[in-house]
Amino acid sequence: MKTLSVDLGNRSYPIHIGPDLLGKADLITPHIHGKQVLVVTNDTVAPLYLEKVMQSLSGFNSNSIILPDGEQYKTLDTVNDIFTRLLENRFNRDATLIALGGGVIGDITGFAAASYQRGIDFIQIPTTLLAQVDSSVGGKTGVNHPLGKNMIGAFHQPNCVIADTTTLNTLEDRQLSAGIAEVIKYGLIRDSDFLKWLQENMDKLLSREPDTLAYAIEKSCQCKADIVAEDEKEHGVRALLNLGHTFGHAIEAASGYGNWLHGEAVATGMAMAAELSHRLGWITPNDVDIVNTILKTANLPVKSPAEISNDRFQELMAIDKKVMDGTLRLVLLKSIGEAIVTDQFEHEQLLTTLNHCRAV
């Protein structure tokens, strides 16, 4: 087991990464300060891992709530269902929530914890690669609104993150690839050496070779932890973690939440960001090729759906948390391994990029 730390003063917390961590009570229980625990999970993960987690909570007044699986359930209504369960069971301000599942479960549970009685503790037990390398770390929590993804939420840091790499054995291939998209992202935004390593080890990653997976998760979590420690509330460098996300969120929204996996939409978004970066003269055609090739090798899409018109795309992109005073800002690539947030692109260049990256 490897343990990293997210350094946030008296709100610092550990990230434990390794095989067979799920049942280990000694990793979880030191982070539970009251007696009441509610495990939030979904109907895909519950049959696989819920019992193991509940067993490690003997001695606590523990309950579980099983939500339907899918991004389409990442709503305020679902959060309210959690509040109802907490109140029905008379959960107090010293209760702890545990998120057992992927990014959707983590985001919903974190926001419920942020808002129940103005904030209670929570623990992340991510069971997808995407959640282990990205969404479980850093305290971004929230839900979607019909008019925009992740528009409702809070910054609320977990007490602890437990990434059990054994849980990835039950992950569908498509989900594994979606997680790899976020791993590739770290290489693109600030570590060209890591990107090279990914190019060389993609086969082993896709075949879930344990040491290769563990290394990719550690590198990713370290990168995320460093950035979050530097800029918790996204006033600066943290925005770079959104490479591909403005394009990606538009694809997710236009396609109906849950049809494209978040990582898939981000993959296509990164290909689009690379294309626009090239049109700005920042990266070479060869760099664009590198981006497209590694994404395709990871079985990820690089073209946006044919049915999203330019107008619709721009309409959806205009609802983005990085927009300031009405101006769209995007994370683009200055080079492979260096990203920036910028509004310095022409409208025409954006349109050409949208056209170029659309599936035919």
Add this chain to the structure above:
Amino acid sequence: MKTLSVDLGNRSYPIHIGPDLLGKADLITPHIHGKQVLVVTNDTVAPLYLEKVMQSLSGFNSNSIILPDGEQYKTLDTVNDIFTRLLENRFNRDATLIALGGGVIGDITGFAAASYQRGIDFIQIPTTLLAQVDSSVGGKTGVNHPLGKNMIGAFHQPNCVIADTTTLNTLEDRQLSAGIAEVIKYGLIRDSDFLKWLQENMDKLLSREPDTLAYAIEKSCQCKADIVAEDEKEHGVRALLNLGHTFGHAIEAASGYGNWLHGEAVATGMAMAAELSHRLGWITPNDVDIVNTILKTANLPVKSPAEISNDRFQELMAIDKKVMDGTLRLVLLKSIGEAIVTDQFEHEQLLTTLNHCRAV
């Protein structure tokens, strides 16, 4: 105009108190950092003051949303209506919300600001005495759940509080008295001299003598600001501000939100807290008389509704944010001017108090 400060480091903010402040753009605009502003108000306050506030926002991209008036609308659904309006108007992370109204408007608006795009700025313009002396200061925001009052929310401090005492001229007598309940609270929990002053000046307060009102608001805000600066997230002394609130919340919930005004329920709750404090031997029958008399002089109720049984009362009190590990904790009086949080009372003493304080 008098200006107090809530000292919270780089999140410190001013409280301006005085007549005719509503239209003064120079008080509001320095606290708006983007171009987009949404004023949240209700259908009672809008006809009186909305135009004046909107006029002071010329130069901004300003909108308003008018909610139905009443505690029964302090729900997650109403907050979602605000999100919808913000997204329909493409409001970004640098937008500002302005709460124009009483405590309900302030609580809803503050929670919307806390949760929209993980937190945007907001300004409080309280137009009821209760909001001016209590709820607009200190960053407690939130909404009710059918199973418990203020169970969903966040700590989110405003950028500025503007308490225009002229707005109190249009307040119904019943609302004025409800606000006085919270003013009396400050005297009871930590300032016996102020309580004496209130006893001597209650007539002038009720007749809305401007200088008397202004002094009561300043004293209350100063007390609140001091306590919030000392204990923002209610780990200690801030809990004392909940004198009467555990009993009061139970009355509000049992009676249906909106039937009892919050201040009325708190008044009865304080009478009940005084009664229990006496039964514990902490305060004299004369002290209990002092509490009951000043509340009655302020035209506030001191008896709980006849229809709430002891079982129902206790069931509702068990859902309280001060409960820890299943143990009910109450704010009680050690003396007039000194409150403590305690679980050191017998169940029998609580039952006797519930019986004693019930209307016949």
